[in-house]
Amino acid sequence: MSNIYFTEDHEWILVEGDIGTCGITEFAQEQLGDIVYVELPEAGREVVQNDEIAVVESVKAASELYAPVSGEVIESNDELTDDPAKVNVDAMGDGWFFKIRISAMDELENLMDKAAYDALVAGQS
Amino acid sequence: MxxxxxxxxxxxxxxxxxxxxxxxxxxxxxxxxxxxxxxxxxxxxxxxxxxxxxxxxxxxHMGQVRLHGPGRAEALESLLPADVANLAPGAMRYSQLTNDQGGIIDDLMLTNAGDYLYLVVNGANKDGDLAHMQAALPGGITVEHRTxxxxxxxxxxxxxxxxxxxxxxxxxxxxxxxxxxxxxxxxxxxxxxxxxxxxxxxxxxxxxxxxxxxxxxxxxxxxxxxxxxxxxxxxxxAGLCLHGHDIDTTITPIEAGLNWSIQKRRRQTGGFPGAAVIQAQLRDGPARKRVGILPEGRAPAREGAVIVDSDGADIGVVTSGGFGPSLGGPLAMGYVHTEHAAADTPVGLVVRGKTLPARVAKMPFVAANYYRG
The missing domain is CATH 3.30.1360.120 (Probable tRNA modification gtpase trme; domain 1)
Known part of the structure; x- marks a missing residue:
C-alpha cells in the first residue's frame, strides 16, 4: 500500500503516521521551468484542505500551492528560500516544501494515487 | 499549481x-x-x-512592412513622432504609432531601406497597425505586408x-x-x-x-x-518596453520615458497624432512616469502589483516584473506619480496582500552592450 498521494494541482503528499510531507511534482517543476523564488508557510499555521499555502515562482510566472489536506504546518524547508532551484533538481525529494500534521486522515481519500496521477499527467503533456 | x-x-x-x-x-x-x-x-x-x-x-511573428511611394517619409511622419525625412539610407529609428490622445498604438523599428521604408511592428498588433496605416496614409503610399x-x-x-x-x-x-x-x-x-x-x-x-x-x-x-x-x-x-504591458494606447511616449525617440524637429513642429498632448508633456513634464523598481527582498512583483508610497497610498502599478537572471534578483518596471519617480525613492509593492519594500531604480538594470564603433 503506497503512502504517497497527488492532487489535480500537481502537489504530492508523502504520509508517515499523521505527518505529511508536501511538494510539487516532477511534472509541475518541468512545466514551471527554472524556479527562482518560493514562499513557504510558517510552522504553526492551521490550514484547511485546498487553502493557498505556498507560492512557487519561475522566471516567468507565479503559481500557488494548495494544502492537499487540512492540518497544522509543523515545518518548512527553509533551504528552498536560499536555493529554490532544489525544486527543479529533486522535486519529489530534497525539493519538499512543508510538513503538515494531518487533522483529517479521511481527506486523503479525495486525492489520487500514483497510477491515477500518472494518467492525469499523460493527458496533459 | x-x-x-x-x-x-x-x-x-x-x-x-x-x-x-x-x-x-x-x-x-x-x-x-x-x-x-x-x-x-x-x-x-x-x-x-x-x-x-x-x-x-x-x-x-513580428510584422514586417514596407512602405513604397513618393513622399513616404513625410507620410509616415503624419503617424508617428520620429524624424523620418532626415533618416540616412540604412539608418534605423525606434518610434511609436500614436493616437490623437498621444497614446501608443504600437511601437516599432523603422529603417530607410533606400527604395522603401522598412518597418518592424509587434506581432500581436500587426493586423491593427496595417489597417491603421492603410486607412491613414495617402493613396500614393503602398503598404506591403511581407508575410x-x-x-x-x-x-x-x-x-x-x-x-x-x-x-x-x-x-x-x-x-x-x-x-x-x-x-x-x-x-x-x-x-x-x-x-x-x-x-x-x-x-x-x-x-x-x-x-x-x-x-x-x-x-x-x-x-x-x-x-x-x-x-x-x-x-x-535592458529596461525595454513591451507593448500591451509597459506601453499601450493610454500611455504617451513621454510618460514612458521615450523622449529620446522624438527628434528635435518633430518636437518643435508636431504634425503627428496627439502632438498637442505630447508637446505639453515635453514642456510641463508628465503626471506619471515609467520607472525601474528593485524589490529589496527576493520575492518578484508581477504585472498588476500596486505600488504604494511610505504611507501606504496607491501611487502606481507594476507593468512588467519578474526575476532577472543576470541581475540575480527580482526586478520590475511600472508607472508612478512623477513626485515618486526619482531614483532611490523608497516605495512598497503589494504582493499577495503584503507590502514589500522596494526602491525606484535607474534603467537599464543591466548595462547595455551596443556596438557603436
Whole structure:
C-alpha cells in the first residue's frame, strides 16, 4: 500500500503516521521551468484542505500551492528560500516544501494515487 | 499549481516552427502563434547564454512592412513622432504609432531601406497597425505586408564574431544601421539591433530559407536557440518596453520615458497624432512616469502589483516584473506619480496582500552592450 498521494494541482503528499510531507511534482517543476523564488508557510499555521499555502515562482510566472489536506504546518524547508532551484533538481525529494500534521486522515481519500496521477499527467503533456 | 495552457490547434506558425519543435521547444500560444517559450536549456540558461555568448531568436511573428511611394517619409511622419525625412539610407529609428490622445498604438523599428521604408511592428498588433496605416496614409503610399519573410535575431557579445565568419563585413555595421548582406550564401537584410540590451543583429530573409539560416547559425559553437521566456527577461533587464504591458494606447511616449525617440524637429513642429498632448508633456513634464523598481527582498512583483508610497497610498502599478537572471534578483518596471519617480525613492509593492519594500531604480538594470564603433 503506497503512502504517497497527488492532487489535480500537481502537489504530492508523502504520509508517515499523521505527518505529511508536501511538494510539487516532477511534472509541475518541468512545466514551471527554472524556479527562482518560493514562499513557504510558517510552522504553526492551521490550514484547511485546498487553502493557498505556498507560492512557487519561475522566471516567468507565479503559481500557488494548495494544502492537499487540512492540518497544522509543523515545518518548512527553509533551504528552498536560499536555493529554490532544489525544486527543479529533486522535486519529489530534497525539493519538499512543508510538513503538515494531518487533522483529517479521511481527506486523503479525495486525492489520487500514483497510477491515477500518472494518467492525469499523460493527458496533459 | 495552475495547469499549463493547452496549445490551440488554430494558432499560426512561423517558418521555424518545425525547427523549434525539433529542438525540443516547449510550445505555447503567443501573439496568435505557437512558439517556444524555452528550449531544453531553460529560461535561466538561455538568458545567461545570450549575455555570455550568443542566442538565436525566432521573431518571425513580428510584422514586417514596407512602405513604397513618393513622399513616404513625410507620410509616415503624419503617424508617428520620429524624424523620418532626415533618416540616412540604412539608418534605423525606434518610434511609436500614436493616437490623437498621444497614446501608443504600437511601437516599432523603422529603417530607410533606400527604395522603401522598412518597418518592424509587434506581432500581436500587426493586423491593427496595417489597417491603421492603410486607412491613414495617402493613396500614393503602398503598404506591403511581407508575410513571406522570416525574421531571426542573433544577440549577444559573440554575435559579431559569428556574423564575421558567415557574413564578412556584417560585423562592421554600427548599432541602429542596416544593409543587404549575404549570410552563409543567403540573401538577407541585416540590422545591428535587437531587444536584449546586447550587441546583435536582426536578419530578415525569405521564409523558405529561414530554417537553412537558423540551422547554420545554430551550428556555430557560440549559438544556442532562445525562447520567448528569456526574450522577456532579457528585455526587462535592458529596461525595454513591451507593448500591451509597459506601453499601450493610454500611455504617451513621454510618460514612458521615450523622449529620446522624438527628434528635435518633430518636437518643435508636431504634425503627428496627439502632438498637442505630447508637446505639453515635453514642456510641463508628465503626471506619471515609467520607472525601474528593485524589490529589496527576493520575492518578484508581477504585472498588476500596486505600488504604494511610505504611507501606504496607491501611487502606481507594476507593468512588467519578474526575476532577472543576470541581475540575480527580482526586478520590475511600472508607472508612478512623477513626485515618486526619482531614483532611490523608497516605495512598497503589494504582493499577495503584503507590502514589500522596494526602491525606484535607474534603467537599464543591466548595462547595455551596443556596438557603436
Amino acid at each position: 495552475n495547469n499549463p495552457p493547452i496549445a490551440d490547434e488554430a494558432l499560426k506558425t512561423t517558418p521555424l516552427h518545425a525547427l523549434q519543435v525539433a529542438l525540443g521547444g516547449k510550445m505555447v500560444p503567443f501573439a496568435g502563434y505557437e512558439m517556444a517559450v524555452n528550449f531544453p536549456l531553460g529560461v535561466l540558461g538561455e538568458h545567461k547564454h545570450t549575455r555570455a555568448a550568443a542566442g538565436l531568436f525566432d521573431v518571425s 513571406e519573410d522570416a525574421l531571426l535575431a542573433l544577440q549577444g557579445p559573440a554575435a559579431a564574431a559569428v556574423m564575421a565568419r558567415l557574413a564578412p563585413g556584417a560585423e562592421t555595421l554600427l548599432f541602429m544601421t542596416s544593409r543587404a548582406i549575404t549570410v552563409g550564401g543567403l540573401d538577407c537584410y541585416v540590422a545591428r539591433s535587437g531587444y536584449t540590451g546586447e550587441d546583435g543583429f536582426e536578419i530578415s530573409l525569405p521564409a523558405e530559407q529561414a530554417e537553412e539560416l537558423a540551422r547554420l547559425l545554430l551550428a556555430q559553437d557560440e549559438v544556442e536557440a532562445i525562447g520567448l521566456g528569456a526574450r522577456d527577461s532579457l528585455r526587462l533587464e
